[in-house]
Amino acid sequence: MILVLVSPRQRGLDLSGVDGCVVITGGPVPVGADAVVKVADYRTETLVAAGLDLARHHRFQRVVSFAEADVLAAAQLRETLDLPGQRPPSALAYRDKSLMREHTLAAGLPGPAGQTVETAFEVREFVAAQGFPAVLKPRSASGSVGVRILRSAADLAELPDQLADHVVEQFVPGEVVHVDGLLVDGKPVFALPAAYTDLACLAHWEDSGSGSLLLTADHPWHGPLTEELWRVVEALPAASDLLLHAEFFVADGRRPVLCEIASRLPGHPIPPMINRALGLDLRDTWLRIAAGLPVDVAAIADAASKAGSVANFGLPPRLGRITSVPTEAPAWVHDLEVLATPGEVWDRDRYEARKSGDFVVTWTVTADNELELRQRIQESAELVEAKVGWQEPTSVGGAG
Numbered sequence: 001m002i003l004v005l006v007s008p009r010q011r012g013l014d015l016s017g018v019d020g021c022v023v024i025t026g027g028p029v030p031v032g033a034d035a036v037v038k039v040a041d042y043r044t045e046t047l048v049a050a051g052l053d054l055a056r057h058h059r060f061q062r063v064v065s066f067a068e069a070d071v072l073a074a075a076q077l078r079e080t081l082d083l084p085g086q087r088p089p090s091a092l093a094y095r096d097k098s099l100m101r102e103h104t105l106a107a108g109l110p111g112p113a114g115q116t117v118e119t120a121f122e123v124r125e126f127v128a129a130q131g132f133p134a135v136l137k138p139r140s141a142s143g144s145v146g147v148r149i150l151r152s153a154a155d156l157a158e159l160p161d162q163l164a165d166h167v168v169e170q171f172v173p174g175e176v177v178h179v180d181g182l183l184v185d186g187k188p189v190f191a192l193p194a195a196y197t198d199l200a201c202l203a204h205w206e207d208s209g210s211g212s213l214l215l216t217a218d219h220p221w222h223g224p225l226t227e228e229l230w231r232v233v234e235a236l237p238a239a240s241d242l243l244l245h246a247e248f249f250v251a252d253g254r255r256p257v258l259c260e261i262a263s264r265l266p267g268h269p270i271p272p273m274i275n276r277a278l279g280l281d282l283r284d285t286w287l288r289i290a291a292g293l294p295v296d297v298a299a300i301a302d303a304a305s306k307a308g309s310v311a312n313f314g315l316p317p318r319l320g321r322i323t324s325v326p327t328e329a330p331a332w333v334h335d336l337e338v339l340a341t342p343g344e345v346w347d348r349d350r351y352e353a354r355k356s357g358d359f360v361v362t363w364t365v366t367a368d369n370e371l372e373l374r375q376r377i378q379e380s381a382e383l384v385e386a387k388v389g390w391q392e393p394t395s396v397g398g399a400g
Contacts, residue, residue, distance in 0.1 A: 002291045003051055005074055006030055008042060009069035009268070009285075009357070014167050017284060018291050019193050022058055024050050026069075026387035038337060046072035047078075047129045050267040055081055064241050066283065071095055085290065086239035086263060092238045101258075107235035109228075110257045114169030120159040127156065133171035140165065145355055168197065174251035176259060177221065178212060179229045180266050180274060181244040181298070184289055188233075189297050190304030193225040197313065197377060198255045209381050210356075211313030212270065213373055214277055215304065221250055228256040233264040239263070243286045245270075269362035272335040273312035276364050278303040309373040313319050314359035315385055317346045326361060333380050335364040348393075360388060 001020045006013060007047075008027035013020040016032030021201050022031040026042030039046050039055065045071055051063070063083055065074035075091035079086070093099050098116045105111050112305055114129055116139065117123050127150065136148040136159075150156060150169070151279050176196055182189040194212040215222045246261035265271060271282045278300060322344045329336045340360035365380055367373035 001034075001060050003054065003058075003063045003077065004033070005047055005051075005063070005065040005067075005070040006028070007069045013066075014281060015287065016106055016392045018287055018293065022054055022060070024054070024155070041068060044070075044073045044076070048076050051077045052080065062291050066264055066286065068095070068264050071262075071264050077374060078158035084292065085241065087209075090237040090239040091263065094261060095140050097137065097260055100260060101167075101169075102256055103237070104232055104235045107231070109235055110230060110255055112172050112257070114167055117163055117166050117168050119163055120156070120161050123150070123159060123166075123168050123258045124156055124162065132168050134168055135171055136163070136166055136168045138165060139167050143239055145353075158391055160269070172249040172257050172259070174249040174254070174257070177215075177248055177256075178248050178266070178268065178270070179225050179244075179248065180245070181229050181233075181242075182286075182289075183233065183240075183242040183244065184237070184295070184297050186240045187297075188230055189301050190278075191226040191229045192277065192304060193219070193222050194270075194273075195221075197311075206221055207316060207318050209313060209315045209385065211311055211377060212273070213311035213370070213377065214273065214307055215310065216307065216309065216370070219370075220252075221256075225250065225256050228258070229261075232258055232261055236261075242290050243282075243289075245254065267357035269312040269314050269335075269337070269359065271309050272364050273361070276334060276366065276370065277307040277310045308366070309368065310364060311373050311377050312364050313377055314362035315381075315388060316350065317350065317354055317358055317360050318386075318390050319346055319351045319393040321345045321391040322360060322389065323391050324387065326384050326387035329363060330380065330383060332367070332376060333363050333365055335362075336384075337362050342389075 001022055004021050006023055006025040011028055013028045013030035014032055021033050022035045024037050024047055029036055037050055039050055062076045063074045065071055072092050072095055075086050075088045079087050090248045093103055101111055132151055134150045138146040179191055179193045181191040193215045196212045199211055242263050243265055245266040247259035248256040249259055252255050274282050284296055322340050323344055324342055325338045338361050365376045367376050
């Protein structure tokens with residue numbers, strides 16, 4: 001039997017290719033589950049308790065997780081039940097940004113000055129010593145939640161007095177990129193570097209669409225980013241099988257600097273881009289690997305080495321009510337996924353809690369080269385955005 005943890009964001013998961021899947025879910029019920037337990041409070045303690053209760057009735061061989069929200073729970077269940085897979089020391093290092101940085105700096109990898117902080121006073125002391133700008137973020141959050149760029153005394157003045165479990169670091173200049181990778185039986189299978197568009201993972205702060213495009217093997221950043229990803233993995237506590245999503249700061253002539261790394265599926269809509277580039281379903285592939293089932297690793301590595309020009313893009317929610325959504329797209333736009341319905345409301349509370357992975361519509365784009373790809377990203381964004389209608393928040397009850 002396989003225990004599968006399904007976070008509220010894991011829409012459309014199909015388990016029918018793997019026999020004997022028992023699911024703990026925070027919302028979506030996957031196709032092909034043999035048994036399902038729903039939990040209202042999808043957090044580590046709740047998941048571990050539910051998993052141990054199920055283990056009294058089922059003999060599990062593996063625990064599979066996909067999301068940041070369930071990495072620690074899966075690791076704790078494996079530890080308690082003595083099952084293969086990532087254990088707590090590794091999972092925590094990939095989850096806790098402070099511990100992560102301790103490991104990489106100890107291994108001699110480049111990184112900014114930083115420290116854990118609990119109060120605004122400590123942040124002010126750090127800035128006084130290191131200068132502006134600085135980045136403040138929760139140690140274990142995801143989706144850019146709680147990230148603050150501190151550029152002035154006015155930004156410091158807005159901080160609450162208490163800041164439990166935060167990290168403050170020097171701002172690293174350069175472009176933010178992401179690298180998604182796969183490790184099987186302790187051996188690298190692929191690393192796929194990609195450049196973000198525009199404001200990267202903070203674009204939703206400006207109600208701006210965002211995405212990323214794969215860097216082909218001949219791009220000057222491809223090799224250094226691939227090498228740095230595996231150096232980071234080597235610096236952190238080991239696990240034999242890992243699905244990886246990392247972000248780096250890059251600049252010409254400088255070694256990439258790790259921003260952060262996670263041992264889980266990348267956020268949507270990156271998986272559709274990887275699926276199209278490699279000719280597989282990343283979730284299905286990871287499900288089989290984490291469940292201990294065979295996959296054609298050589299074929300995946302070969303496909304990654306030949307990955308062409310593919311991009312993903314999405315439009316974030318705005319404050320107000322959605323009045324219309326697209327129903328079709330140009331021929332060179334693929335994987336169009338509408339994630340909202342006309343009449344759906346993003347009121348003030350929901351809007352302010354949005355993450356970088358919250359979109360109302362997403363898609364992928366292909367082209368013959370990077371220049372054409374960037375042009376098609378822009379053109380597709382204009383075409384799709386014209387079909388998404390919003391009612392102003394002043395006209396929406398409860399949205400102001």
